[in-house]
Amino acid sequence: MASRQITAYGAKVERSTDGDAYTPIPECKGIAVPSVETDYLEATSLDSPNGFKEYIKGLKDAGTISLPCGYTAEGYEQQLADQAARDPIFYRTTLAPAPGQATGDVFTFRGFPTPQIEGNDVGAIVGMTISIRTTGDVAWTKGGAA
Numbered sequence: 333m334a335s336r337q338i339t340a341y342g343a344k345v346e347r348s349t350d351g352d353a354y355t356p357i358p359e360c361k362g363i364a365v366p367s368v369e370t371d372y373l374e375a376t377s378l379d380s381p382n383g384f385k386e387y388i389k390g391l392k393d394a395g396t397i398s399l400p401c402g403y404t405a406e407g408y409e410q411q412l413a414d415q416a417a418r419d420p421i422f423y424r425t426t427l428a429p430a431p432g433q434a435t436g437d438v439f440t441f442r443g444f445p446t447p448q449i450e451g452n453d454v455g456a457i458v459g460m461t462i463s464i465r466t467t468g469d470v471a472w473t474k475g476g477a478a
Contacts, residue, residue, distance in 0.1 A: 334431065336430050336431050336432070337430075338427060338428050338429075338430050338436075339428070340362065340363050340427075340428075341428065342427075342428030342436075343363050343425060343426060343427045343428055343436070344356060344424075344425070344426045345357050345360045345362075345363060345364050345399065345423070345424075345425050346423070346424045346425075346426075347410075347414065347421050347422065347423055347424075347445075348421070348422040348423075348424070349414070349417060349419075349421060349422070350422070351422040354422070354424055355410075357399070357401060357407065357410070357411075357462070358401070358402075358404050358406055358407035358410070359401045359402030359403070359404055359407055359460075360399065360400075360401050361400040361401055361402065361459075362399060362400045363425050363427070364397055364399045364423055364425045364439075364464065365397075365425055365439045366394035366395065366397050366439075366441055366443075366466045366470050367394065367395065367397075368392050368393070368394050368470055369392065369393055369394075369395065370389055370390065370391075370392050370393075371389075371390030371391050371392075371393070372387040372388070372389060372390060373387060373388050373389075373390045374386070374387055375387055375388045393466075394441060394466035394470050395465075395466060396463055396464065396465045396466065397443075397463075397464050397466065398461050398462070398463055398464075399461065399462040399463075399464060400459065400460075400461055401459065401460045401461070401462060402457060402458075402459060402460065403449055403450075403457075403458040403459055403460040407460065408447055408449070408460060411445055411447035411460075411462055412447065414445045415444070415445050415446055415447065420442040420443055420444055420467050420468070421442065421443060421444070421445060421464075422440070422441075422442055423440065423441050423442065423443060423464065424438060424439070424440045425438070425439045425440075426438050427439075427475070429475055429478075430475065432477065432478050433475040433476060433477060433478055434475070434476045434477060434478045435475045435476040436475045437472065437473065437474055437475045438472070438473040438475070439470065439471070439472055439473075440470070440471045440473075441466055441468070441469070441470040441471070442466065442467050442468050443464040443465055443466040443467055444464070444465045444467065445462050445463070445464050446462070446463045446464075446465075447460055447461075447462050447463075448460065448461045448462075448463060
């Protein structure tokens with residue numbers, strides 16, 4: 333059976349201040365897809381069977397993610413403006429289509445960015461990492477069939 337896996341190459345990472353008009357984040361080198369974690373709250377009581385701890389599900393958190401980029405003045409300026417914004421920024425990551433898909437899977441979320449310039453060696457490319465503190469839900473839309 334042929335693999336249906338894909339590479340990150342061909343993906344798009346975009347940002348928006350209104351959730352409608354998205355623009356690409358320049359020189360992205362990775363994809364932005366948060367990992368959602370759930371808190372588990374201990375609910376053990378005197379009635380818990382056989383002395384085992386019991387838990388209930390609590391709130392979810394998509395945490396902070398790091399988006400590697402190449403440094404450009406345009407990209408840094410964009411990220412400084414987003415960092416200064418009062419409201420969280422909208423993000424959309426569209427993966428390349430997998431075999432059998434016409435369009436790739438799409439992940440959308442919101443967050444507060446912090447750009448960090450990476451000082452590399454003399455002959456290396458100057459990089460930038462965008463640290464995004466997510467807020468709220470992370471949505472996934474499966475890509476369309478071919």
